[in-house]
Amino acid sequence: MNIVEEKWMEIIEHLRVELDLSNVSFTTWIKPLKVYKVVDNTVYILVNMNASIDYIEKKYMLHLKVAIAEITGTEFDIIFIAEDDDRLGDIDETSSKPAEKKKTKSAAEKAGLNPKYTFDTFVVGNNNNFAHAASVAVAESPGEVYNPLFLYGGVGLGKTHLMHSIAHYILDINPKKKVLYATSESFTNELIASLKNSKETSMADFRDKYRNIDVLLIDDIQFLIGKESTQEEFFHTFNHLHTLGKQIIISSDRPPKDIETLEARLRTRFEWGLIADISSPDYETRMAILQKKIELDHLEKYNIPNDVLQYIASNVKTNIRELEGSLNKLIALYKLEQYKKEINISLAAEALKDIISSENNRAVTPELILDIVSEHFGVSIADLKSKKKNAEIALPRQIFMYLCRTMTDTPLKSIGLMLGGKDHSTINHGVNKIASEIKKDETLNNTVDIIKKKINPV
Numbered sequence: 001m002n003i004v005e006e007k008w009m010e011i012i013e014h015l016r017v018e019l020d021l022s023n024v025s026f027t028t029w030i031k032p033l034k035v036y037k038v039v040d041n042t043v044y045i046l047v048n049m050n051a052s053i054d055y056i057e058k059k060y061m062l063h064l065k066v067a068i069a070e071i072t073g074t075e076f077d078i079i080f081i082a083e084d085d086d087r088l089g090d091i092d093e094t095s096s097k098p099a100e101k102k103k104t105k106s107a108a109e110k111a112g113l114n115p116k117y118t119f120d121t122f123v124v125g126n127n128n129n130f131a132h133a134a135s136v137a138v139a140e141s142p143g144e145v146y147n148p149l150f151l152y153g154g155v156g157l158g159k160t161h162l163m164h165s166i167a168h169y170i171l172d173i174n175p176k177k178k179v180l181y182a183t184s185e186s187f188t189n190e191l192i193a194s195l196k197n198s199k200e201t202s203m204a205d206f207r208d209k210y211r212n213i214d215v216l217l218i219d220d221i222q223f224l225i226g227k228e229s230t231q232e233e234f235f236h237t238f239n240h241l242h243t244l245g246k247q248i249i250i251s252s253d254r255p256p257k258d259i260e261t262l263e264a265r266l267r268t269r270f271e272w273g274l275i276a277d278i279s280s281p282d283y284e285t286r287m288a289i290l291q292k293k294i295e296l297d298h299l300e301k302y303n304i305p306n307d308v309l310q311y312i313a314s315n316v317k318t319n320i321r322e323l324e325g326s327l328n329k330l331i332a333l334y335k336l337e338q339y340k341k342e343i344n345i346s347l348a349a350e351a352l353k354d355i356i357s358s359e360n361n362r363a364v365t366p367e368l369i370l371d372i373v374s375e376h377f378g379v380s381i382a383d384l385k386s387k388k389k390n391a392e393i394a395l396p397r398q399i400f401m402y403l404c405r406t407m408t409d410t411p412l413k414s415i416g417l418m419l420g421g422k423d424h425s426t427i428n429h430g431v432n433k434i435a436s437e438i439k440k441d442e443t444l445n446n447t448v449d450i451i452k453k454k455i456n457p458v
């Protein structure tokens with residue numbers, strides 16, 4: 001299933017929230033729309049015979065395009081097509097061709113790597129040249145030069161990007177190498193699940209997965225700290241791989257010496273290899289990253305003036321994820337304004353107001369918690385605010401309620417308003433539910449704990 005089909009409900013819900021559509025408009029025009037096919041970069045949307053294609057095109061086409069781009073991260077063209085249109089047969093024919101040629105998954109896909117995170121797309125600057133050089137060396141000779149390679153740096157500065165680049169490089173040269181990328185959250189949660197499972201094979205499977213490999217990449221190791229049994233298991237995994245000369249790459253938000261509750265024996269091991277830091281990029285690097293993003297995402301067509309790029313680069317300094325997000329927000333706003341406004345500094349200021357204020361002042365606010373919960377679970381803010389009750393959305397929403405209540409002094413009523421007007425008893429129920437479940441469910445407790453640390457890393 002294509003990503004647009006997969007996320008269709010989320011897309012139309014996003015549209016509803018963005019346009020503040022009344023129930024009547026939503027159920028008349030938007031809800032009946034169905035994705036017929038996605039062929040290359042075109043989404044064919046089936047329009048019910050009673051509705052006017054002209055009207056839907058005029059009124060919703062642009063907004064829908066933006067919603068699709070925002071939810072899927074990719075731009076698609078849209079063609080509305082009536083249920084009785086003769087062209088439907090042609091579309092079927094075209095779309096069946098690529099299906100026949102369906103590729104098997106590449107080694108990189110199997111390893112869970114982001115195809116965009118390669119050395120080619122990584123901009124090298126003063127802030128990361130040492131970490132980059134060390135990563136290239138490790139990628140060229142895994143297990144031979146720096147083992148482990150320990151990369152550390154603040155949020156959104158490119159640690160994951162560099163780790164994936166190493167893994168891609170190793171697999172490009174030898175697709176048979178067994179490369180495993182995992183976050184410390186998944187390592188911990190899988191371990192908890194195997195320990196809970198009474199079957200003897202379960203722990204054996206876990207060990208087989210993490211030990212029978214050539215390269216292990218563990219992201220955000222700081223979330224493993226303070227968890228004794230996980231540290232213990234990781235210690236043995238580390239020793240096993242290291243003794244066999246297998247490459248280990250670790251990332252963290254701080255160097256081993258500053259991870260206070262890290263066991264001494266693990267700390268010593270992390271210091272065996274090479275420790276490389278990534279700091280905030282300087283202005284020139286920030287500009288180069290923006291240019292690279294324009295090139296990679298084919299954004300040249302928007303002719304973003306240089307002074308607008310300079311404005312973004314001067315104001316978003318400490319987080320590259322937000323630097324990239326700024327460009328996306330600017331373009332989304334430009335499209336929402338239906339290309340009527342110019343892309344200039346004042347449009348950029350409007351698009352970036354939240355990002356810039358959060359850069360300057362990262363207090364723990366309900367908005368920050370909402371952003372982090374949404375990013376952690378890959379659930380859009382529109383969905384968190386919606387009425388959807390499916391577990392993938394309801395659980396993150398309740399975790400948001402709980403964190404908002406326990407980490408800030410926001411009243412229940414205000415939390416309810418933030419979530420699209422839910423009443424205070426719903427919020428109270430959500431808060432209590434998570435508070436009691438984390439006492440019983442170790443995996444949930446681990447996840448909530450990690451999100452808390454993302455919100456407030458100190």
Ligand SMILES: Nc1ncnc2c1ncn2[C@@H]1O[C@H](COP(=O)(O)OP(=O)(O)OP(=O)(O)O)[C@@H](O)[C@H]1O
Pocket residue numbers: 117121122123124128153154155156157158159160161162220253289292320321324
């Ligand atoms: N030097 C760079 N060149 C190009 N893109 C970069 C660079 N550094 C970071 N990015 C981009 O910034 C975004 C955030 O990077 P990444 O996820 O690797 O950060 P991180 O340090 O792992 O963050 P976290 O602490 O949240 O885990 C990604 O989209 C990545 O591609």
